[in-house]
Amino acid sequence: MKVTPKLSSSRWRLYVLWAACATLFSLFLWNLGFRWGELVDSAAHDAGFNMRRPLAPSAVAEKLPRSSDIVIVELPREITRPLLAELVTHLSQARAVALDLMLADRASLLSEGELPIFQDKGLLTRWKQEDKILADAMKKAGNVVVGSWPDLAPGGKTIGWTNSAPLFEKAARARAHLKVIADQEDGFVRRLRLWEERDKVTKKTKAPPPIPAVALQMVALATGKTAQQVAAPTAERELWVNYMGPDTVFKWQRVVFANALDLWDAKDFKGKLVFVGQTDFRSRDVSATPYGEMPGLFVHVNATATLLDQRGVPQRLSVWWVVALSLGAALLLVVPLARWTFLICAIVTAFEIGALWLVIAMLWERWNIVAPFSVPALAVLLTYNGVALYEYARARRTLGNVVGSTMLDRLLAVGADPRLGGTEAVATAFFCDLRGFSAWSQTRTPQQLITDLNAYTTTIVRIVESHGGRPIDFFGDGVFVLFEDEGHASRGIKAAINVSETLEKERQPHLRAGVALHTGPMVIGLVGHKHHFKPGAVGDAVNIASRVQSLSDECGFAVLATRQTLESARQDKDVTDSNYNPTFCGARVLKGYTEEFDIFGFKPIEVEKVRKLTAHV
Incomplete structure (x- = not known):
């Protein structure tokens, strides 16, 4: 390996100063929120999930915090409200039951021309009776978290999450929102909004209270706390979901609707956190995650497991640690830049960026820490390119002084x-x-x-x-x-x-x-x-x-x-x-x-x- 002569102290100081400037500039670009930075950070974040892929589904499921307490009841695409009421009654001994359903007022789906027809057939009256049956079952069970999922009717008319008489809201133990927001950059769901501002019902309500996510409400019921105690509305309202694996890891904790009523006794659900919803990939409730397509119900289950993790919820790496990590990586590159050829330094730079990728993934996988990859990686690249350009200009200037600027231009113009x-x-x-x-x-x-x-x-x-x-x-x-x-x-x-x-x-x-x-x-x-x-x-x-x-x-x-x-x-x-x-x-x-x-x-x-x-x- 070719070693360059010892550098002067002034050049050492210049290299260190450039590394510091590269770090600050990278941090500045990151704070601006450029799209490329978010994409790079998301890809590095997903590397933590890639570490789990070689594991068997059962091994991944065993890592799921309190996985034995979580049960998923899969519903068919169509289910009547009386049958759903029977299921709610059967789950009365569960610690909490989350209904991941759009319990909309079915009458709001009808056009003005269809209303008289359904009225004549007595369907509207029957729907109201079925809603009351389900509401009574929810109230009697006393452990139901009802989900809110606003949507639009085919004609553009807003569908209420409940019917005109708020039976379900009054009958439920708690109300929660089921909104899953994908990242704008690549469409993957990595974070879940813990709190959602409720739509204003009347103009008199100036500051409506926020609605917790279903995962937040389920954890609150499981721990005996309020949602505000689990995650205060004033704190950061997004949760980095620590997906434990694809939906296949839940097969031994999943039960279809018919088996839940016929094969599982009511006492089998005692103390469990039960999530009820559709898992059919043909439904609209499908989200893109780092593990691939996943029903929205599984997103909420993973979010609940993340909140129940004894290590705590994933935390962002503080800005000072980001600066320290980026500056340390940039300064680490200064040593080979000062002593080795730039070809070798380019290889070292590539290895260092790969090592940073691994560090970011390990922070997420082992310690629940979300760290940006774009800042240290960009700091390393800027340090390498900045020093390389400086040394090129310095070498050109020095060589020009030796052979003359005219001859130097002729030599460099040859190409070979x-x-x-x-x-x-x-x-x-x-x-x-x-x-x-x-x-x-x-x-x-x-x-x-x-x-x-x-x-x-x-x-x-x-x-x-x-x-x-x-x-x-x-x-x-x-x-x-x-x-x-x-x-x-x-x-x-x-x-x-x-x-x-x-x-x-x-x-x-x-x-x-x-x-x-x-x-x-x-x-x-x-x-x-x-x-x-x-x-x-x-x-x-x-x-x-x-x-x-x-x-x-x-x-x-x-x-x-x-x-x-x-x-x-x-x-x-x-x-x-x-x-x-x-x-x-x-x-x-x-x-x-x-x-x-x-x-x-x-x-x-x-x-x-x-x-x-x-x-x-």
């Missing part, structure tokens, strides 16, 4: 890994060094020397870049610059004169810059090893320029150029010999060559002429 070699082009090579530098350096300390050299090279780079030159290499007091593209020779001469003039004004009087230029074909690209290379230019033109530089003292000019450079510069329409004041220094034989080269010298012109000469560049 850069290759050694280059392209052949005609360009102007520019070499510059300090005359008298060796003797002068003996009077300076190493620290003073490096400071002066950096100032010297900074001045040269600033000038040549203003003329379109590209620094290629630095060696001691020498600088190698390349001028490419149109007008390269004229721009090189202008830059050389500008460098000579500027250094004479800014540096020691006894230090003089010697500049040499030559124009010719060369290969411009990358030189070195495939794993260690640098930009460069190779060719006879480069060697000639470096040889010409050694003639500076001999010729007595600060700037020297070959005839090839001068003729190339003359092709520029804005350039004439009067611009440069070239002086022919004669034909010279350079070291390593047999042929002669015509050398021209350029005396620095006045400041105003230099400014005028370079103003259009």
Whole structure:
């Protein structure tokens, strides 16, 4: 595994600061309630249920709190009120009986044209008699929790949860709502509203009391408390339902209507919490849960079991713990980010997010704690991406300082890994060094020397870049610059004169810059090893320029150029010999060559002429 060098304390602080900012930003987005966050949190929440899937249904059922106290009586799709009254009487010894039924006023289902017909047949009178039979049975049993399930008639007319004479409400032990609300994001029922505001009956009722959910009322009766004592209306009104499994886990506690009357004695229901309702999947009362489709009756049973859990009801993880979890996960990623490559860190990030998913699921499965997954996961992703982008920008900036911004753009534009070699082009090579530098350096300390050299090279780079030159290499007091593209020779001469003039004004009087230029074909690209290379230019033109530089003292000019450079510069329409004041220094034989080269010298012109000469560049 490749290990990076030790980080400075400032970069450590920067990474930690970014992790903290990523955590706060993730928490801010979570508080805004974005849809993606809720979907991610719900999926992580459901992972707790997925842990139970390999278990046998009986093993899951045994985990159901007080499961032996819960019995489900399944009704057929159609049942008369007298038969239902007989069942209620049979369940009189149960601790509580919940009727998950829409006990609507059947007359409200009829249209105005149908009312006279049913009235003539005596059906309306019979319905009222049947309602009274059921109401009397409920009142006598004294343990019935009647469910409220508002609905709409086919014509859009509101169906009351009870008939016009509130027989069932008066006869029941308690009233409860059966409203099951699915999440808007994916349609799954994960929470149940414990309290529901009752519809206003009269305009005089300004603040009607809330109606408890059937699960809340059943637990209140089972524990001998009031619904307000089990869950106060002012507290959070939603319960995270801890589903213990699919509906198959209830098969040994489920009994059909006929068997409840014929095979179960009344004493068999003593002390039980009995839920009566339809479990037919063809009915409208079917909800989507993390365990799949489930009748609404089973949702209420699971909610009741959740409230009866000795561990207490599921609680949301506090905001401070969310911050601690998210910040801890982000800071944990800082260590590998500071020491390992980003490819390895990407793998570590994926594993850390998976571990967070498992932690969230375990909190729910083992400790009844509902924690958001989106906040720590987003904090980890933002930390990774933020540090990666910072390091990319830092590496690009550093590499640009080494090879030059122009060459860096060319390297990155290739798309693939850069290759050694280059392209052949005609360009102007520019070499510059300090005359008298060796003797002068003996009077300076190493620290003073490096400071002066950096100032010297900074001045040269600033000038040549203003003329379109590209620094290629630095060696001691020498600088190698390349001028490419149109007008390269004229721009090189202008830059050389500008460098000579500027250094004479800014540096020691006894230090003089010697500049040499030559124009010719060369290969411009990358030189070195495939794993260690640098930009460069190779060719006879480069060697000639470096040889010409050694003639500076001999010729007595600060700037020297070959005839090839001068003729190339003359092709520029804005350039004439009067611009440069070239002086022919004669034909010279350079070291390593047999042929002669015509050398021209350029005396620095006045400041105003230099400014005028370079103003259009």
